[in-house]
Amino acid sequence: xxxxxxxxxxxxxxxxxxxxxxxxxxxxxxxxxxxxxxxxxxxxxxxxxxxxxxxxxxxxxxxxxxxxxxxxxxxxxxxxxxxxxxxxxxxxxxxxxxxxxxxxxxxxxxxxxxxxxxxxxxxxxxxxxxxxxxxxxxxxxxxxxxxxxxxxxxxxxxxxxxxxxx
Amino acid sequence: xxxxxxxxxxxxxxxxxxxxxxxxxxxxxxxxxxxxxxxxxxxxxxxxxxxxxxxxxxxxxxxxxxxxxxxxxxxxxxxxxxxxxxxxxxxxxxxxxxxxxxxxxxxxxxxxxxxxxxxxxxxxxxxxxxxxxxxxxxxxxxxxxxxxxxxxxxxxxxxxxxxxxxxxxxxxxxxxxxxxxxxxxxxxxxxxxxxxxxxxxxxxxxxxxxxxxxxxxxxxxxxxxxxxxxxxxxxxxxxxxxxxxxxxxxxxxxxxxxxxxxxxxxxxxxxxxxxxxxxxxxxxx
Numbered sequence: 462x463x464x465x466x467x468x469x470x471x472x473x474x475x476x477x478x479x480x481x482x483x484x485x486x487x488x489x490x491x492x493x494x495x496x497x498x499x500x501x502x503x504x505x506x507x508x509x510x511x512x513x514x515x516x517x518x519x520x521x522x523x524x525x526x527x528x529x530x531x532x533x534x535x536x537x538x539x540x541x542x543x544x545x546x547x548x549x550x551x552x553x554x555x556x557x558x559x560x561x562x563x564x565x566x567x568x569x570x571x572x573x574x575x576x577x578x579x580x581x582x583x584x585x586x587x588x589x590x591x592x593x594x595x596x597x598x599x600x601x602x603x604x605x606x607x608x609x610x611x612x613x614x615x616x617x618x619x620x621x622x623x624x625x626x627x
Numbered sequence: 628x629x630x631x632x633x634x635x636x637x638x639x640x641x642x643x644x645x646x647x648x649x650x651x652x653x654x655x656x657x658x659x660x661x662x663x664x665x666x667x668x669x670x671x672x673x674x675x676x677x678x679x680x681x682x683x684x685x686x687x688x689x690x691x692x693x694x695x696x697x698x699x700x701x702x703x704x705x706x707x708x709x710x711x712x713x714x715x716x717x718x719x720x721x722x723x724x725x726x727x728x729x730x731x732x733x734x735x736x737x738x739x740x741x742x743x744x745x746x747x748x749x750x751x752x753x754x755x756x757x758x759x760x761x762x763x764x765x766x767x768x769x770x771x772x773x774x775x776x777x778x779x780x781x782x783x784x785x786x787x788x789x790x791x792x793x794x795x796x797x798x799x800x801x802x803x804x805x806x807x808x809x810x811x812x813x814x815x816x817x818x819x820x821x822x823x824x825x826x827x828x829x830x831x832x833x834x835x836x837x838x839x840x841x842x843x844x845x846x847x848x849x850x851x852x853x854x855x856x857x858x859x860x861x862x863x864x865x866x867x868x869x870x871x872x873x874x875x876x877x878x879x880x881x882x883x884x885x886x887x888x889x890x891x892x893x894x895x896x897x898x899x900x901x902x903x904x905x906x907x908x909x910x911x912x
Contacts, residue, residue, distance in 0.1 A: 462630060480630040480672060481662045502663035504656055504725050505809055516700075519724045521663060522655040526630040527676050578724070600808030601722020 466528045468492060469538030475525070484528045485509045485520035488535060496536035496573045507602030510574035511535045517581040519601075536573035539580060556580045559619035560612075567606035575602045579616050589620040629671035636678055636758075639785060644760040647782035649673040653681075653696055654728030656721065657737045675785070690790045692756070695732035702731065710791050712747035712798030712817050719743055719802050722809055732786040735771065738778040738837070745772070745838030746817035746830030747800050754790040759783040765790070772837035796820035797907035801896040802832075803884075813884040816872065816896040820904050825854045827868075829897070834876035834889045841875035841897075844868050848901060860905040869898035 464475045464487060475491040483502075488494045488511070498508035502521045509520040512534040520533075539554040553561065556579050566572050582590060582598040590598070595616050604612060631649055633639035643649060650669035652658045653676060661667040675681055681696030684706065691709050693702065699717040703726070707714040713731070720726050720743050734744040735755060748768045755766040757780055771779050780786070798819040804810030815832035827848040829841040851864045878889035 480628040481668065483659060483663060503660040504721065507722065507724060510724055516727045517724055518728050522659040522725075522728060524630070524652060524655055524659060524672060524674065526632060526672070527652070527655070527674055529632070581723075597808075598723055601724045 462526065464525050464529055466530070467532045468494065469534055478525045480524075480526065482525040483521045484511070484513070484523035484525055484533070487525045487528070488520060488533070494535050494537055497577075498570055498573055500570070504601075505603070506571070506574070507578060507599075508571055508574040510577045510602065512577065512581070517578055534577075536576055539576065554580065555622060556583065556615075556619045559622065560615040563611050563615035563618050565607060565611040565615035567604075571602060571604040571606075575599060575604065575612060578602055579619065582616065583620055583623060586620065588624045589617055628668065631671055631673045632677055633673070633675070634677055636680060636787070639673065639675060639678060640758060640760050640783075642673055643785050644783045646671050646673070651675055651736060651785055653730045653733045654698065654725075656725050656729045657733060657739075673785075681787075686793075687790070690754075690792055693731060693789045693791060695786045695788055696730060699726035699729050699731070709793040710747075710751075710798075711794055712750055712800050712819055713744065713791060715798070715800040716743040716747045716802075716815075716817065719800070719804075719810070719812075725809075731789055735778065735786055735789065736780070738772055738776050740772075740775060740835060740837055741812045741815075741833040742838065743800075743802065743812060743815065743832065746815050746832040747798065747819070748789070748791065749830030749838055749840050750817040750819040750828035751792050751794070751798065752828060753792070755779075755786060756788040756790060757781075757784045758787045759785070763787065769840065772839070775836045777837075794819065795824075796822045797904040797911075799900040799903050801900050803892045803896070811883065814876075814878065814889040814892050814896075816893055816900055818897070818900045818904055820908055822854060822908060825849055825852070827852065827901070829872060829875075831872065831876050831893060833883075834878040834893055836877070839875065841872040844871035844875060844897065847871055852905065857909050859909070860902055865898045865901050868901050869894035869896075872897035 464478050475487045500506045500508040504519040504522045511520045631642050649671035651673045681694045684693045702717050731744045734742040753768045800817045802815040803813040812833040814834045817830040819828040848868045873890045873894040878886040880886050
């Protein structure tokens, strides 16, 4: 079947999509967007987190046909200014910049999912969210390298830069 | 495999009548896992997400009618005051990404004994609104679960909505798991107090072939609680309530836990949940 979907602001078409295929497979293998990662394929790890109509979801659990006519934003769309809030900073979104600066990236496999999920948390937060809120927001994103401390630092850093204390 | 995309509820019912073997899909949090991991391959997927009316909830008398497409995230954000037990259970489902997609109706369709929605629905006496081209019918939740991952739906029926009585007293949900997120319940328990009726409702999850109530515990607590004086909860009543809840379960040993552990944990959860609910009721007087 054919699937029409707007990805990072651009209308795209995927052909010969199998009916049981996931949105993640369409993004990675048919539309050339490998940012969202394929790991558990069961919603456990969060590596494939993307925005679907401005809501963060696991792309592996969205049937390709369910994305028909809808808007997807992947990690590739954040830096290009194509994110939901259209921000970009020196080629990196401020959340990505904070991950780099805080040393929150090791092997990097979980990073795209964490960046999208952190982006969603900060989009809805005033100031620096309490640790409990950060942990809750990132509870569905697994990282096997960092031990999470640097990731929490990165989220706090991105939030602090967005809301500088006077 | 076919991908069926009805635009309206009537169209969905017609397609389900034509293709009773089609698997309905909402958030995909069960259906897509099966397909991705090659555990099953439906003949057809019936995508219900394009139907706007399923995403609505409404207040109908003493009930909240929750459309089959209302996600856990919305239920938590919008219905926490009316349906506290169901909202608490919803908060324990998966992760934010999963709660943004998953639905109570999907939980009912899958009818896993471990589904988090089931205990609170049992405790407050919810009703499932099922429909086919032959007509609509209301299935009391107590008659809905018929076996492991089996429910009372006919092959041509779809879940339209769940009717959940708005809370008239405190409700609590408890769940045992290895961490705070992404956990399939080792066992779970819900209770709902209905002070006007002097009734205590219960629901047990992941400790029997189907979600189930603990009728003896309900009758005992309904009779033993000090509804008039609202004095402190007698520890002996709480303990007995826990024992009767545990006695209603029929758990097995499996990868998530042993039967003996589940029985013990249920007694503890029930005792504590009754205490929390009773303290809230006393505090609200």
